[in-house]
Amino acid sequence: MGRSLKKGPYIHPKLLKKMGQMVASGKKQPIKTWARASTITPDMVGWKFQVHNGRQFIEVLVNENMVGHRLGEFALTRKFIKHGGKMQKEQERAAAEAAKPPAATAPAAKK
Numbered sequence: 001m002g003r004s005l006k007k008g009p010y011i012h013p014k015l016l017k018k019m020g021q022m023v024a025s026g027k028k029q030p031i032k033t034w035a036r037a038s039t040i041t042p043d044m045v046g047w048k049f050q051v052h053n054g055r056q057f058i059e060v061l062v063n064e065n066m067v068g069h070r071l072g073e074f075a076l077t078r079k080f081i082k083h084g085g086k087m088q089k090e091q092e093r094a095a096a097e098a099a100k101p102p103a104a105t106a107p108a109a110k111k
Contacts, residue, residue, distance in 0.1 A: 009039035009041060009068075010037060010038060010039055011035075011038045011039060011041065012033070012035035012037075012038045014033075014035070015031070015033055015035050015038050018031050018033075019031065019043070019044070019047070028047070028048075029048075030048040030049060030050045030059060031047065031048070031049050031050065032049075032050040032052075032057060033049055033050065033051060033052070033071065034052045035071065036051060036052070036070065036071050036072025036075065037070055037071075037072060038070065038071050039068065039069070039070055040062055040066045040067050040068065040069055040070070040071060041067065042064075042067055044062045044067075045062055045063060045064050045066075045067065046061075046062065046063075047061075047062050048060070048061050048062075049062065049071060051071050051072065051074065051075035052075070053075040053076060053077045054077050057075075058074070058075035058076070060074045060075060
């Protein structure tokens with residue numbers, strides 16, 4: 001269930017404070033934050049945030065399609081490697097062979 005409309009969207013107070021300081025100073029540097037649960041509002045469009053994913057900070061440039069979502073949705077916490085298996089290995093081998101340039105045959109040396 002979502003948050004009550006009466007309360008409005010959750011935005012971490014420190015995040016709002018940092019945005020206000022940036023506006024007052026006229027600078028537009030990325031804002032470093034751990035507040036993954038903060039909702040993206042229309043005021044944030046065009047801003048860069050460095051969102052912590054538990055290990056490092058992921059840079060997120062906010063656009064209008066992100067409004068209403070949370071900052072944490074755009075800084076993934078898990079790294080997808082791949083699904084394994086015999087079929088996957090065969091597909092990778094076939095792709096590697098297709099990507100190889102054909103071997104050029106060297107002309108035979110005359111004796």
